[in-house]
Structures are given as C-alpha cells and as structure tokens.
Amino acid sequence: MADVYAARRERLRERCAAGGSAAALVSRPANVRYLTGAAPRDAVLLLDGDGEDLLVCGSPPSAQPDEGRLDENLRTHLLPGRAGDPAAAAGALAASRGADSLAVEEHHLTVARHRALGSVAPRLRLSDIGGAVEQLRVVKDEQEISCLRTGAEITDQALGELLESILVGRTERHLALELERRLVDHGADGPAFATSVATGPNAGRRDHRPSDRRVEEGDFLSVRLGAVYHGYRCEIGRTFVIGSSPADWQIELYDLVFAAQRAGRQALVPGAACRDVDRAARQVLDSAGYAPALPPLTGHGVGLEIDEEPQLAPSAMGKLDACVPVTVEPGVHLPGRGGVRIDDTLVVRPEADGGPELLTITTKELLAL
Amino acid sequence: MADVYAARRERLRERCAAGGSAAALVSRPANVRYLTGAAPRDAVLLLDGDGEDLLVCGSPPSAQPDEGRLDENLRTHLLPGRAGDPAAAAGALAASRGADSLAVEEHHLTVARHRALGSVAPRLRLSDIGGAVEQLRVVKDEQEISCLRTGAEITDQALGELLESILVGRTERHLALELERRLVDHGADGPAFATSVATGPNAGRRDHRPSDRRVEEGDFLSVRLGAVYHGYRCEIGRTFVIGSSPADWQIELYDLVFAAQRAGRQALVPGAACRDVDRAARQVLDSAGYAPALPPLTGHGVGLEIDEEPQLAPSAMGKLDACVPVTVEPGVHLPGRGGVRIDDTLVVRPEADGGPELLTITTKELLAL
Structure with missing residues (x-):
C-alpha cells in the first residue's frame, strides 16, 4: 500500500515541476489522505522537490486507523500544542530546506493562513497548484474501486433490510437513523453523507433533511444513503410507494424518471462528454x-469525497475516462405532491469490459411496500 | 425571534463602521446562522451600511427548518444554478450598491474566493473583519442558554439509558451509535460531534474514534457525547469502571481527575482569567x-459550534464573562493502561446568582457497571 501513496506523490511532483514549482503544500484533507493514506486533523503535506515529503500535523497520525500506511519516504513533523498553524509551519520548513517557491491550494487555504505563510517565509514565492490533486483523484485504481464496491454492498444490505420492516407510522428521522445504524452494523466506517429520507410531499427532493413527518399510506418514499468504506464514499437513491397500489400519476412519474436514469447510465462510456x-x-x-423541476446536475464523481469531479451537468466540460466512478441520479419533484429520484453509483468501463459497472444493485422496479 | 437577528447584525454593523468599513461579507456558516437564523448551504451574508442586508445563497433558505425566522430587514438573493460563488456574487452586489469597501472573514474565505471577489468588484477595497462575529457569539443570551440546557438534558437522558443496559461484550462502535440514536430519540437535531466511546487502554483519550474493541471486565470506559438542539451544541464526558470492584490505581486516578475537574469548575467566575x-x-x-500526559487545553466555549472561544489553556488570553458557556474537561491518559476524563458543560454565572450553572448533571461518582 505504501508504494501507492509514494507513486501518487511522485505524479504530483512531476506536475508541480512542470508548473515551475519545486515544492507544494497540500492542505485539503481529502487530498492529504489521497497522497499519504493518513488524515490527522488539520494535517498538511509538504511535497518537496527532492522526494523527502513531510506530513505536518498538530496531533500524531498514530491516532488514526491508517497509521500503518505511512510510507518510508514520508516523515511526520509534529507541531507542539494544538494551536499551531500547520500551513505556516510547513512554509517555514520549506524555506529552511532552501525552496524558493511553493505551490499552495488556493481553493482551500484561507486568506489568513496564506498571509501567515507569507510572513513566516517572506522569501518564498507562493503560487497556486489549483485542482491538481483533485484531477489526479478522478480516475481510480482497482484498489479504490474495490473499496467503493464494498461500500455499495454494505449500502444495498442496509437498504434491503429496511425494506423488510414495517414503515407506515415511522418518522423520516427514525428511518434515516436506522439506515445509518445498519450501515455501521455491516462494516461501514460511517455514513458517506447525511442520510435523506423523504416522504409524501417531501419525496424526490435531493437534499431533504429528515423531519418528524411519518410515513403514510399512498406516500412516495424516497431515500438516499451511502456507506464510507476505507474512506471511499458511494451513494444510492431509491423511491418506493407505500401501500398496495400506486396511483396512476405515481406510476407515470416513476416510469419517466426510471427511463431518464437508464438513458444516463447507458451514456456512460469512456470518451463520452460529461454534458452529453x-x-x-x-x-x-x-x-x-x-x-423547470430539474436539478442543476444529474450526476457527479464519488471517491474520498461524496461530491467530486466530474460533474454531469449542462455546462460541464471534459470527457469521461474508464475507471471513473460517478452517480447517475435524475429526479423530479412536484411541489406539494412529492416526486421520484433514482440514484446509482457506477464505474465507467469500456464496452469490451461489459460497459458501465453498476455498484449499487438494489432493484429499480417500483416497489409497493 | 426575528428581532434578535436584526439586533445582532446591528451590533456587527456598529463594529464595522468603527473599523472603517461600511459593508461586510460574512461567510463562515455558524456566523451566518448566528446573524440570520438561516443556514442554507454555502450562503453568505452581505451586511450593508444602510441596514438592507442580503442573504446570498445557491439554494433557497426555505429548505431549512429555520425558514420562518428570516426577518424583515433581511432579503434573500438566490443565485441561479448551484455552481455560483456566493462570495463573489455578494461582492458584485455590494459594488452595485455603491459600497467602496468591504470587510471579509479572512480566516474563513479561501484565497481563490477572495481573488474572485476582487476581480468581479475591482474597485472594492477589501479589508479583514477578523473574528468580530465570533467575539459577538461568546456571551450568550438566555434564549441560547436555554437551547444548550435542553441539549444537555437530552444528553444526560441518552447517557443515563445506556448505563442501564448490558455493556460487557459490546463494541465501542455499537455503543457510540446507540448513544447517537438515543440523542435523536430524545429530540436532538443530531450529535454535536462524533461520539467517542473508549474502553480499556483507549479510555481517557479525548478524540478516540470508536473501534471494534469490546467492553471487558475491569476496563475503564470513557464516553464523550453531546446533543445539538436548535443548532446549539453541548458536551458531556464521563468515565466508568466495568465490573464490581475497581482496582486501586483506577480509584486513585479517578479521584485525582475528579479533583482537578472540580477545581476547574470552582474557578469559573465572571472576571476570572481563562488561563487561571x-x-x-x-x-x-x-x-x-x-x-506530560496532559492535554493542551482543559476546556473551551460551546455554542453554535462545539469548539468556540474562549479556550481554557495555559496560553489563553482574556477573561470570562457571565453567560459564557464552557466545558471543563481535564483528563489523564496512561499509554497502554487507559485513563480518565470528566467533562461538563457549565455557564459562567455570578456568585450572587449561585455561581456556575451546571448543565450536564449526570453523576460524577465513580460508577462500577
């Protein structure tokens, strides 16, 4: 495993060198974890031109479950006390090592920390590394995909068990909590994001926060959940009908969203434009x-964060590569009536390998519960 | 309630005016919530010199439970799509209203957003508002303290129920999940922070993440949890012994930490220096x-965030005021053996009002479970 992190840092080092900066400071937590396997609170990674990298942190990485993975090329520099600013400390270390320039993550570093860095190391020329690490993270290796696959299995299990229980009369909040408990029961590190359970008029709203509304006969019930497994986050969304016979408008709306979601899934081929x-x-x-009822995007990448590049949206640039995991999650919400969302996590694969790999396999038939 | 938010913004407006800036941009989520009662994702508050304030956001605040609280002096400005940058949009709005300077939260705004703001409104002079809103948040009103009090009651209930159940053989992760479920059962919005349950050699570590270790006879068991109630976060920590008779070293260590925690609580008087x-x-x-086994701080403020000003630490500046809620949470962890933490949330009150108000009332006797 350790080699994986060293190899990732090596790729970043090449990019930085090509960009004219010998040293880089990575501060965004998911990026630090991607490059080191460790993620102590507030830790930053100082990537050195010569390959001697430092994880600068206020608390030791040994408090993390990942402790064993720190590799030989990576040393830990522990700050005294917890009040220290690891970014400024890393800047001072870079300067003391003779660096004259340092690329930082301007989309993550605050103005105050950037300024502090500038004043402890005034001769260091600060540049912007931009989303370089995020770009490295887009295409996953098989180890990463395997974590996502296990997370999706856990998620399917948790959802499947819920569907076997009595739902009428229970609140959205309780159903959401039960789903999260089941995720952990089955081995998740935790929920990948706040589980959404939406009933009746709330159903189909993507970011609905579970309320005290109870499940009623005739409701649409939409759920959206996902497991974190070894840091990797997946996502599933399903909509059900409560009661024995769905209304005609429910069947029509469901069939429509299902057709849209299928069209999205079928469009997932290497080389496809994200906007297509x-x-x-x-x-x-x-x-x-x-x-007018449509969301601004119909899918997005997943990985160490639940909302990564690429975006599947009308204005998205770029094309899909093989081994990129994405969600496909169109939905329609009709104010006052409710709606439908159907959401899967898939991995883009070439036709020759069988096309897109569906990670979340819970049925997408309209179940009447 | 609406008046409360308008009054808070008025106090901030006075501070900004005194600092030479007519307009301010508040971006830190807890600060936005404190000043508006609303907290849609990514929303920023544009505080105008003339009292016409704008909540600039990508999704409507009506999706929030707080929707009813937006007051008359506060208008909402909704950005099209979810890709917009509310900070830059607010800067453009400030400039279009004729502002020539804008104070921003440099400790929260990223370098990239600060730069985007500068380029959409190039004639706007950007200054730093620093921790002005955080400072306003330190002393709580009785409404806020009442939320903390209810949250503490919920927390005590959840902990009390756990203590009545069988513990031996259960894993730290399961106990933590059960505590979080009970918090929500009793009316919490959710857990105030990741619940920590630590057994045996893990006991007494402040930020221990629950593992698959099971509770054993003879263990120390330390737990740290808290409820969020109407956005306000409290905290309790207790240490127990598993089995009928604690060992001598356990009793001695417990008594010592208890004495330290009592000394801290008794020092909580208005006007006391935080470091004292x-x-x-x-x-x-x-x-x-x-x-050497001591943590860098023995307590901290709580409120809309779990870790607020003031800090109770050797290097802390400043004095305590009345109506400041803080934790007192000394602990000792002995590597390989475990340890003890005792943690309460209290409100600083004058002697004449009975001294510090203890919000978390679960017993601090050493219970053998």
Missing part, C-alpha cells in the same frame, strides 16, 4: 415537460 | 506528576 451524459438523462424529463 | 481556570484544573494533575 447529462443531456441523455435530462432530455427524457425535459421532453415530458419537467424542465 | 485552566491552571486551577491543571495544577492538581501536575502536582501528582502527570504533566
């Missing part, structure tokens, strides 16, 4: 007259 | 020879 995948799903809903 | 409160608790442990 979005359009494939979106135009199904669009042509049925739901344009 | 820390010293009161710390010197009890220190004089027993535990100096």
Whole structure:
C-alpha cells in the first residue's frame, strides 16, 4: 500500500515541476489522505522537490486507523500544542530546506493562513497548484474501486433490510437513523453523507433533511444513503410507494424518471462528454415537460469525497475516462405532491469490459411496500 | 425571534463602521446562522451600511427548518444554478450598491474566493473583519442558554439509558451509535460531534474514534457525547469502571481527575482569567506528576459550534464573562493502561446568582457497571 501513496506523490511532483514549482503544500484533507493514506486533523503535506515529503500535523497520525500506511519516504513533523498553524509551519520548513517557491491550494487555504505563510517565509514565492490533486483523484485504481464496491454492498444490505420492516407510522428521522445504524452494523466506517429520507410531499427532493413527518399510506418514499468504506464514499437513491397500489400519476412519474436514469447510465462510456451524459438523462424529463423541476446536475464523481469531479451537468466540460466512478441520479419533484429520484453509483468501463459497472444493485422496479 | 437577528447584525454593523468599513461579507456558516437564523448551504451574508442586508445563497433558505425566522430587514438573493460563488456574487452586489469597501472573514474565505471577489468588484477595497462575529457569539443570551440546557438534558437522558443496559461484550462502535440514536430519540437535531466511546487502554483519550474493541471486565470506559438542539451544541464526558470492584490505581486516578475537574469548575467566575481556570484544573494533575500526559487545553466555549472561544489553556488570553458557556474537561491518559476524563458543560454565572450553572448533571461518582 505504501508504494501507492509514494507513486501518487511522485505524479504530483512531476506536475508541480512542470508548473515551475519545486515544492507544494497540500492542505485539503481529502487530498492529504489521497497522497499519504493518513488524515490527522488539520494535517498538511509538504511535497518537496527532492522526494523527502513531510506530513505536518498538530496531533500524531498514530491516532488514526491508517497509521500503518505511512510510507518510508514520508516523515511526520509534529507541531507542539494544538494551536499551531500547520500551513505556516510547513512554509517555514520549506524555506529552511532552501525552496524558493511553493505551490499552495488556493481553493482551500484561507486568506489568513496564506498571509501567515507569507510572513513566516517572506522569501518564498507562493503560487497556486489549483485542482491538481483533485484531477489526479478522478480516475481510480482497482484498489479504490474495490473499496467503493464494498461500500455499495454494505449500502444495498442496509437498504434491503429496511425494506423488510414495517414503515407506515415511522418518522423520516427514525428511518434515516436506522439506515445509518445498519450501515455501521455491516462494516461501514460511517455514513458517506447525511442520510435523506423523504416522504409524501417531501419525496424526490435531493437534499431533504429528515423531519418528524411519518410515513403514510399512498406516500412516495424516497431515500438516499451511502456507506464510507476505507474512506471511499458511494451513494444510492431509491423511491418506493407505500401501500398496495400506486396511483396512476405515481406510476407515470416513476416510469419517466426510471427511463431518464437508464438513458444516463447507458451514456456512460469512456470518451463520452460529461454534458452529453447529462443531456441523455435530462432530455427524457425535459421532453415530458419537467424542465423547470430539474436539478442543476444529474450526476457527479464519488471517491474520498461524496461530491467530486466530474460533474454531469449542462455546462460541464471534459470527457469521461474508464475507471471513473460517478452517480447517475435524475429526479423530479412536484411541489406539494412529492416526486421520484433514482440514484446509482457506477464505474465507467469500456464496452469490451461489459460497459458501465453498476455498484449499487438494489432493484429499480417500483416497489409497493 | 426575528428581532434578535436584526439586533445582532446591528451590533456587527456598529463594529464595522468603527473599523472603517461600511459593508461586510460574512461567510463562515455558524456566523451566518448566528446573524440570520438561516443556514442554507454555502450562503453568505452581505451586511450593508444602510441596514438592507442580503442573504446570498445557491439554494433557497426555505429548505431549512429555520425558514420562518428570516426577518424583515433581511432579503434573500438566490443565485441561479448551484455552481455560483456566493462570495463573489455578494461582492458584485455590494459594488452595485455603491459600497467602496468591504470587510471579509479572512480566516474563513479561501484565497481563490477572495481573488474572485476582487476581480468581479475591482474597485472594492477589501479589508479583514477578523473574528468580530465570533467575539459577538461568546456571551450568550438566555434564549441560547436555554437551547444548550435542553441539549444537555437530552444528553444526560441518552447517557443515563445506556448505563442501564448490558455493556460487557459490546463494541465501542455499537455503543457510540446507540448513544447517537438515543440523542435523536430524545429530540436532538443530531450529535454535536462524533461520539467517542473508549474502553480499556483507549479510555481517557479525548478524540478516540470508536473501534471494534469490546467492553471487558475491569476496563475503564470513557464516553464523550453531546446533543445539538436548535443548532446549539453541548458536551458531556464521563468515565466508568466495568465490573464490581475497581482496582486501586483506577480509584486513585479517578479521584485525582475528579479533583482537578472540580477545581476547574470552582474557578469559573465572571472576571476570572481563562488561563487561571485552566491552571486551577491543571495544577492538581501536575502536582501528582502527570504533566506530560496532559492535554493542551482543559476546556473551551460551546455554542453554535462545539469548539468556540474562549479556550481554557495555559496560553489563553482574556477573561470570562457571565453567560459564557464552557466545558471543563481535564483528563489523564496512561499509554497502554487507559485513563480518565470528566467533562461538563457549565455557564459562567455570578456568585450572587449561585455561581456556575451546571448543565450536564449526570453523576460524577465513580460508577462500577
């Protein structure tokens, strides 16, 4: 495992060198974890031109479950006390090692920390590394995909068990908590994001926060959950009907969203433009007259964070590569009535390998519970 | 309630005016919530010199439970799509309203957003508002303290129920999850921070993450949890012994930490220097020879965030005021053996009002479970 992190840092080092900076400071937690396997609170990584990297942190990485993974090329520099600013400390270390320039993550570092860094190391020329690490993170290796796959299995299990229980009369909040408990029961590190359970008029809203509303006969029930497994986050979303017979409008809306979601999934091929995948799903809903009810995106990358590059959205740039895990999650919400979301995590794979690999395999038939 | 938020913004407006800036941009989520009662994701508050304030956000605040609280002096400005940068948009709005300077939260705003703000509004002079809002938040009103009090009651209930159940053989992770479920059962919005359950050699470590270790006879068991109630976060920590008779070293260590925690609590009077409160608790442990095992702080403020100003630490500046809620949480951890933490949330009150108000009332006797 240790080699993996050293190799990732080596790729970043090459990018930095190409960008004219010998040293780099990585501060965004998911990026630090990607490059070191460790993520003590507030830790930053100082990437040196010569390959002697430092994890600068206020608390020892040994408090982390990942402790064993720190590799030989990576030393830990522990700050005294917890009040220290690891970014400024790393800047001072870079200067003391003779660096004359340092690329920082301007999209993560605060103005105050950037200024502090500048004043402890005034001769260091600070530049912007931009989203270089995020870009490295887009295409996953098989080890990463395997973590996502296990997380998806856990998520399917948790959801499957919930569907076997009595739902009518229980609140959204309790159902969400039970799902999160089941995720951990099955081996998740925790929930990948705040589990959303939405009933009746709330159903189909992507970011609905569970309320005290109880499940009623005739409701749409939409859930969105995911496990974290070894740091990797996946996502599933399903919509059900409560009661024995769905209403006609529920069946129609469900079939429509299902068709849109299928179109999106089928568009997932290496080389496809992200906006074309979005359009494939979106135009199904669009042509049925739901344009104003549509969300700004119909999918996104997942990995160490739940919302990563790429975005599947009308204005998205770029193309999909093989081994990129994404969600496909179109939905329609009708104010006052509720709605439908269907959400899967898949990995883009070439046609020759069988096409997109579906990680979340819970049925997408409309279940009446 | 709406008046409360308008009054808070008025106080901030006065501070900004005194600092030479007519307009301010508040971006830190807890600060936005404190000043508006609302906290849509990524929202920023544009505080105008003339009292026409704007909540600039990508998603409507109506998706929040706080929706009813937006007051008349506060308008909402919704950005199209979810990709917009509310900080830059607020800067452009400030400039279009004729502002020539804008104070921003440099300790929260990233370098990239600060730069984007500068380029959409190049004639706006950007200054630093520093921790002005955090300072306003230190002293709580009775409404805020009432939320903390309810949260502490919920926390005591959740902990009390756990103590009545069988503990031996259960894992730290399961106990932590059960505590979090009970918090929500009793009406919490959620856990105030990741619940820590630590057994045996892990006991007494402040930030221990629950593992798969099971509770055993003879263990120390330390737990640290807290409820969020209406956004306000409290904290309790207790240490127990598993089995009928604690060992002598366990009793001695417990009595020592208890004495230190009591000394800290008794030092909580309006006007006391924060470092003196820390010293009161710390010197009890220190004089027993535990100096190297001591944490960098023995307490901190709580409120909309779990770790707020003031800090109770050796290097802390400043004095305590009445109506400041703080934790007092000394602890000792002996590597390989475990340790003890005792943690309460209290509100500083004058002697005439009965002295510090203890919010977390679970017993601090050493219970053998």
